[in-house]
Amino acid sequence: MSIFGATGSIGQNTIDLIARDPDAYDVVALTGASNIDRLAKDAKQLKADVAVTADPMRLEDLRAALSGSGVEAAAGHDAMIEAAQRPTDWVMSAIVGAAGLQPGICALEQGATLALANKESLVCAGALILATAKQHDARLLPVDSEHSAVFQALVGEDMGSVERIILTASGGAFRDWPLEDLAQATLAQASSHPNWDMGQRITIDSASMFNKALELIETREYFEVSPKQIEVLVHPESMIHALVGFNDGALMAHVGPPDMRHAIGYALNWPTRRALPVERLDLAAIGALTFRAPDEERWPALRLAREVMERGGLAGAVFNAAKETALDGFIDGHLGFTRMAEVVDEVLNTSDPSHIDAQMTLDNVQAADHMARQVAKNIIEQTAG
Ligand code: NAD
Ligand code: MG
Numbered sequence: 312m313s314i315f316g317a318t319g320s321i322g323q324n325t326i327d328l329i330a331r332d333p334d335a336y337d338v339v340a341l342t343g344a345s346n347i348d349r350l351a352k353d354a355k356q357l358k359a360d361v362a363v364t365a366d367p368m369r370l371e372d373l374r375a376a377l378s379g380s381g382v383e384a385a386a387g388h389d390a391m392i393e394a395a396q397r398p399t400d401w402v403m404s405a406i407v408g409a410a411g412l413q414p415g416i417c418a419l420e421q422g423a424t425l426a427l428a429n430k431e432s433l434v435c436a437g438a439l440i441l442a443t444a445k446q447h448d449a450r451l452l453p454v455d456s457e458h459s460a461v462f463q464a465l466v467g468e469d470m471g472s473v474e475r476i477i478l479t480a481s482g483g484a485f486r487d488w489p490l491e492d493l494a495q496a497t498l499a500q501a502s503s504h505p506n507w508d509m510g511q512r513i514t515i516d517s518a519s520m521f522n523k524a525l526e527l528i529e530t531r532e533y534f535e536v537s538p539k540q541i542e543v544l545v546h547p548e549s550m551i552h553a554l555v556g557f558n559d560g561a562l563m564a565h566v567g568p569p570d571m572r573h574a575i576g577y578a579l580n581w582p583t584r585r586a587l588p589v590e591r592l593d594l595a596a597i598g599a600l601t602f603r604a605p606d607e608e609r610w611p612a613l614r615l616a617r618e619v620m621e622r623g624g625l626a627g628a629v630f631n632a633a634k635e636t637a638l639d640g641f642i643d644g645h646l647g648f649t650r651m652a653e654v655v656d657e658v659l660n661t662s663d664p665s666h667i668d669a670q671m672t673l674d675n676v677q678a679a680d681h682m683a684r685q686v687a688k689n690i691i692e693q694t695a696g
Contacts, residue, residue: 350376363390403454533672545604
């Protein structure tokens with residue numbers, strides 16, 4: 312197996328599971344970016360063939376940290392791609408952002424089973440990912456908790472009897488804030504999630520609902536359902552991860568503690584189930600689960616996702632790149648919290664349509680991504696200036 316984004320939240324949860332039974336896994340590649348100590352420590356412990364940092368400036372640090380261990384050190388984009396092309400049976404795709412797309416495609420081209428935490432791959436290039444998997448007889452397994460939940464609710468079912476898919480959302484950090492306070496939300500406030508412990512970027516995306524917006528598109532691409540069949544339901548307790556509604560009126564819900572090791576473990580052990588070190592829910596102690604409709608005024612990202620699905624083509628790549636750039640702007644202090652959605656909206660409305668209508672190839676997706684980042688940066692600079 313290989314783990315792309317091994318040093319992040321999903322990567323570390325994956326390592327937590329495999330490190331309990333290290334002899335069961337032959338680890339080929341681990342990749343990371345700036346956290347060299349963690350990358351080297353895990354690569355040595357798991358006896359990986361190669362450890363790769365995305366940052367070429369850190370090669371010497373990584374070499375030094377791995378010296379004498381027998382683990383090869385490599386750095387930079389090309390090294391990342393070379394590592395992703397090394398044949399292996401199972402790959403965790405857990406890089407954050409569109410940077411995860413190309414390594415994932417490389418893994419599929421080797422016929423590996425791709426456990427996909429990197430939802431951006433499906434948002435930017437769903438049709439390409441699915442076609443690549445098909446062409447190379449590779450399997451794609453969802454790791455996003457909602458999508459793993461839907462996948463599990465669909466075992467043994469016929470997609471023709473599915474009426475709707477309901478994704479739950481905790482509502483993030485600002486679920487109960489007065490609307491007029493949102494524009495002033497700080498980075499620290501947006502970086503704290505009520506239920507899940509995740510990387511900073513997805514935590515902020517949960518507060519803005521851009522995470523759920525990406526997941527709407529991810530659902531459409533992965534399960535090949537129409538946008539009208541996908542609903543969002545705010546569920547503050549984060550115990551039900553998703554529901555599937557069938558044509559006989561039945562709803563199948565997936566219930567579990569908010570712990571990503573469940574979805575990761577399901578993808579790791581699929582098609583079987585194995586015991587996992589996650590909490591067993593005491594529903595009597597929990598007492599009640601609550602639900603509410605999503606408020607599109609509070610979370611304009613949801614409306615934007617619907618527009619992107621309607622538009623089709625490479626609109627998802629533009630949307631994601633604009634969102635990543637707006638998020639950088641918020642993290643760097645150049646953009647207020649509510650401005651993120653406004654910037655993304657503006658990028659979608661002012662982008663050269665030829666990018667969105669281009670054929671879905673990796674080159675065209677990367678060109679659309681690049682263009683959208685540039686447009687978003689210009690908008691942010693004008694605002695700041
Ligand atoms: P994270 O920020 O904790 O970790 C990201 C990883 O990607 C790190 O290993 C980092 O070194 C690496 N990375 C960052 N930029 C890179 C680049 N340009 N090139 C190569 N590597 C790079 O993120 P995370 O929370 O673990 O999320 C990873 C992915 O999983 C995201 O797509 C996220 O949406 C998805 N996801 C995460 C969770 C969660 O619980 N954390 C849940 C569902 C889905
Ligand atoms: Mg999710």
